[in-house]
Every structure is written in C-alpha cells, then in structure tokens.
Amino acid sequence: MRWLPLAIFAGLAVLLAAGVLLSRRPDRDALPSPLIGKPAPAFSLPVLHEPGRLVSLADLKGAAFVLNVWGSWCPSCRDEHAVITHFAESKRVRVVGYNWKDDRADALRWLEQFGNPYWVVVADQDSRYALDWGIYGAPETFLVDANGVIRWKHVGALTDDIIHDQLLPALAQSEQAR
Amino acid sequence: MKPWLLALVLVLATATAWCQTSDPTPLRFHDAAEETRFRGLVTELRCVMCQNQSLADSNAQIAHDLRREVLTLMRQGNSDAQIRDYLVARYGEFVLYKPRVEGKTWLLWFGPALLLLAGGFVVARVVRRHAGNDVSATDDAQEW
Numbered sequence A: 001m002r003w004l005p006l007a008i009f010a011g012l013a014v015l016l017a018a019g020v021l022l023s024r025r026p027d028r029d030a031l032p033s034p035l036i037g038k039p040a041p042a043f044s045l046p047v048l049h050e051p052g053r054l055v056s057l058a059d060l061k062g063a064a065f066v067l068n069v070w071g072s073w074c075p076s077c078r079d080e081h082a083v084i085t086h087f088a089e090s091k092r093v094r095v096v097g098y099n100w101k102d103d104r105a106d107a108l109r110w111l112e113q114f115g116n117p118y119w120v121v122v123a124d125q126d127s128r129y130a131l132d133w134g135i136y137g138a139p140e141t142f143l144v145d146a147n148g149v150i151r152w153k154h155v156g157a158l159t160d161d162i163i164h165d166q167l168l169p170a171l172a173q174s175e176q177a178r
Numbered sequence B: 001m002k003p004w005l006l007a008l009v010l011v012l013a014t015a016t017a018w019c020q021t022s023d024p025t026p027l028r029f030h031d032a033a034e035e036t037r038f039r040g041l042v043t044e045l046r047c048v049m050c051q052n053q054s055l056a057d058s059n060a061q062i063a064h065d066l067r068r069e070v071l072t073l074m075r076q077g078n079s080d081a082q083i084r085d086y087l088v089a090r091y092g093e094f095v096l097y098k099p100r101v102e103g104k105t106w107l108l109w110f111g112p113a114l115l116l117l118a119g120g121f122v123v124a125r126v127v128r129r130h131a132g133n134d135v136s137a138t139d140d141a142q143e144w
Helices: A004-022 A075-089 A104-114 A160-176 B003-019 B032-043 B061-075 B080-091 B103-132 B135-141
Strands: A044-047 A050-056 A065-070 A094-100 A120-124 A140-144 A150-155
Touching: A050 A120, A065 A075, A075 A094, A075 A160, A104 A120, A140 A160, A150 A160, B032 B061, B032 B080, B061 B080
Parallel strands: A065 A094, A094 A120
Antiparallel strands: A044 A050, A044 A120, A065 A140, A140 A150
16 A cells, blocks of 8 residues: 555556657657558549540559659658659559649649659549548558558658568568468 | 747747648538538547647648538438548548547546546545544644
C-alpha cells in the first residue's frame, strides 16, 4: 500500500513516455488505409497527354504497378519528384501518375519543366475517383499487385528510405505470393 | 516581439493557411429538414486532412469534396448509417468522431469506467482504513 502512489506514478510516466515516443513518427498524421488487401477501386480516366484515350484499372492489371497521386499545385510533389524519377528509372515496376484536380495545361507544363518519369499519367480533374481510393491529399502513393489488389500505401512525399524499406519489400512479397 | 514567439506565430499561421481554401460554390439545400440532417451528420464526421476539425468546420479542399459527397449520398436515399459506412470503407474508422463499439474499441469506450471503478476501490479502502483509527491522534503527529 505504501508503494502504491509510486507505482501509479511510474505507470503514468510509462504511459506518457509511450505517447511522446509514438508521436515522434513523422507520418503520425497519416491515416492507415482500410483499402490495403482489398481490390483497387475501378476507374477509367483520360490520359493526360492524349485526352481522347481512356485508361482503366483493367488495362493496368497483369503486372504490379505503383500509382502516384500528384498535382502541379502541390509543393510536396515537387520535393518528391526527384525520388519518384530515380525510382521510375530503375524500371523495377511501372509508375503510373494520377494527376489530381489539376489544370491540364499546368500539369503538362509541370512535367515539361521537371521531367516526366511516369509510364502513363491519367488525369482526374474533377476528383471523380479520388474518394473511392481514399485519397485526401497529394502526394499519395499506392502499390497495386498484378491481380489489382492494393498492397501498400504511403501518404506524403516518398523518400529513398521509404521506397527501400517499405515499397520494395511489399512489391517483392506481392510477386512471391502469385 | 521575441524571435521564438514570432516563430511560433508563423508556424501556427501556416498551419491554418494549409487548411483554408475557398469553396467556389456553396451547398444549396432543398429544405430545412435536409439541412438539419446534413449538419447533424457532418458534425460527427472528422475531416481527414485537418484532423482536429469536423467535416462541418473544416475548410480544407477535401472537406468540401466530402461534404458534397455526403449531400449527394443523402439525396440518393442513403441512410445515415450507410453514409458512415461509405466513408469508413474509404478512409477508415478514423472519420467517425464516435467510434463504433467493437473488439478494437472496447478499451476506448469502457476504459474510463474501469479507471473510475479502480479509483473508487482505492478511495473506499483508504476511507475504511482511516475509519477505524483515532483521527485526532494522527493529526497531532503531523507537522504542518
């Protein structure tokens, strides 16, 4: 009984320390996507460079692909661009751009200025499919496997470390499971 | 102004600026009943971008989109529960300010009651222990 206050204090201290440590993660505000492990939501969107041509989810199935949500209005996308470019150039997997809520001319100019690393860019100007994908802020990146199942998602700018430690292992795992 | 205070003000100012964008076309309601139902629903949904604001309060672009979607779903004849399920399926349990009672959230719902019970138990024990003692005798021994 004499040590009870001390025990309570120690308990509280551990609880607070855990809270502080957990809140130090840089992506602590990122929501875990409920879509992971579920079939990717279907979409059919015009290609940015060729508005007459539509690309749908069915067209992309058969091999894994990475879907990178970006917009020319998004400052973090510019920070991320070098990382995405480097990753896309490794040709490990197709990197599809999802141009979100953007003006077509702005998006084309942005790609011309910074380079276009994408295998194809689809344009969702009116945010028709963003809600289905649970997108809430660019940049966001999804990994979709060959069967069209979402395997991994990252909210915020990608870094080389995130690609190396999370995306590539998730990709390897999805390919093994086939 | 002290430099650290200025820095703090600037940080807070950018934090709000991030969440402020103007809505080009405000929502229009058919009647008061629809508006009341809409307001009730969006105040209990959380904005996924500005996470300490409800969908009703937030001025983030995604909150505009989600409010519009909620109204559209209402007009398509969905119940409140169906609309909540729709958002949870896409953005996760986090969008509900009032999480549902299930295995994962059991501690969240009943933890406070358990703590209250534990506290009451401790108080009861202390009171019972002191009830038997001569209170004035212990008071004299205390140094104030």
